[in-house]
Amino acid sequence: MAVQELFPGTQVTIGPVIADGFYYDFARKEPFTTEDLNKIENKMKEIVDRDEKTYREVWKRNDAIEHFKKKGEIYKAEIIENIPEGEDVSLYFHGDWHDLCRGPHLSSTGKIGKYFKLTKVSGAYWRGDSNNEMLQRIYGTSWSTQKELDDYLNRIEEAEKRDHRKIGKEMDLFHFREESPGSVFWHQKGWSLFQKLISYMRMKQEIGGYQEINTPEILDRSLWEKSGHWEKFGANMYTSTTPDEKVFAIKPMNCPGCVQVFNQGLKSYRDLPLKMSEFGKVHRYEPSGALHGLLRVRAFTQDDAHIFCTEEQITEECLTVTNLILEIYKDLGFEDVILKYSDRPELRVGDDQVWDKSEAALLEAIKATKLEYSINKGEGAFYGPKIEFVLRDAIGRDWQCGTLQVDLNLPDRLGASFVDSDGNKKVPVMLHRALFGSLERFIGILIENYSGKLPFWLCPIQAIVIPISSDFDDYAKQVNSQLKKVGLSSEVDLKNHNLNYKIREHSLTKVPMLLICGKKEVDSNTVTIRRLDSKKQETMDLKKFLQKYSALNKAPSI
């Protein structure tokens, strides 16, 4: 209403309530500017002050269409045209302004209250379809008290402080650059974190009976045509044409490669379930607007695995995978996990009977976990239904990470088979699973969850040894090399700066422990521990320290 009073000729479309506020889409030739936002906000306050009564009227559908068409509101008219013939519609009026709404509405504009703020403008497609024209959306937030509004704004600020792009820069973990948008340049510290996660997962998978393999990054186009990826995702695949004019694709997924390993040599039913894992780096040409730090990239490493098994083994294998995923999330500090089940999408490969079978099997498995789950209709992969594992972070945000998919299509398309106990060849079932999904993305989530203050066993630098003055450099170096010998990641800081300076510097990069060495420590063969965010000091015998912290240098479940 405020918008139309200020900018006559602008059409309103829809304006629903969302978490923490609302938005409203408008059709107008000129874009709204930030100053417009201020003007609109002031006008809104004015309308609230006017405290106009609103009232509801029920109209005949066709009368309402006529009414909005006459006013030039073609979008509103279109919405009503989509309401079935014969149904009545409700209109809300205040002053001489009319809106279409299922209701209910507040009884007067004064009831809106003053605790709102327009936050941002953006483009949005009419009816959420990128083939339609783009409208202009104004977002706002609204609360019933000033305090709630302030709390909300603080929450946003808190999330900004945790932004992994900012912390990643401060902690010198990684960077991005124009030469390869959406691909990470990992620095030493970030790569160390990356490797720690991988070796942790290797250990978990080793225990779980997986065999780790590795397959080519570049595979002939024909393989992707066979698997169905070329048809469905060809537009988002990187390709490479060799000097002899052959077309190869840089793998966007690991599964076709993994099936090739399965296919090499005869497999017997005695080999099943066969679990093959791969830390495969995949490339996907994501739309430029989708890129977002580590959370959405064009090149990433999947902690992928494919389990080849019989139909009878599906439920048990799915359960095992689910438990492994939950255990791993717990080790990393995420206990709040939600499951989402997605069934067949419209665009898919395979017969409906096959889909019936895989959906039933996965559903049985998810029920066997006894965990709660929600259902996403039509959101499955093109080759099979899936479970997604969504974890909730320290400030209540949800992140979709792990996935588990039952696939009765690709093994057949790619010619996988095993010899069953009756001597006949059969096509195995393939389960696709990823624990974190993308290592890159998961590291982004970890950074935001912990604000960069990672669990000790994952810290790229777990301790820095600081001599009080250069007289103690030798002792400090000696302590550092002993830490390294027991497998701790440490550094020694011999720079020509005083202690205060060094403590500040390393605290800002979130090193959990600083080991101070001066005369006292040299004489008694000890170190003084200065923990991040704690002024309390603790002096400990060096041997004891090495024992204690090398024991703590691993995931809780190991």
Place this chain on the structure above:
RNA sequence: GCCCUUGUAGUUUUAAUGUUAAAACAGGCCCUUGGUAAGGGUCAGUUACGAGUUAGAUUCUCGUCGAGGGCACCA
């Protein structure tokens, strides 16, 4: 990909239509040898790219690329 915003040292920012474009921090060198979140001095380093307008462009216009916020997409 679409809409809006945006691009100045390694980082965070700021000033500026006309000699060497500025500050802080980080970095190099020197002094300082210090007990728990910034000791002092000094040196070096910058306008995303390409066109155009102009006597002159960091500044204005257009394009390209990137980034930010959304939309759409996400095997």
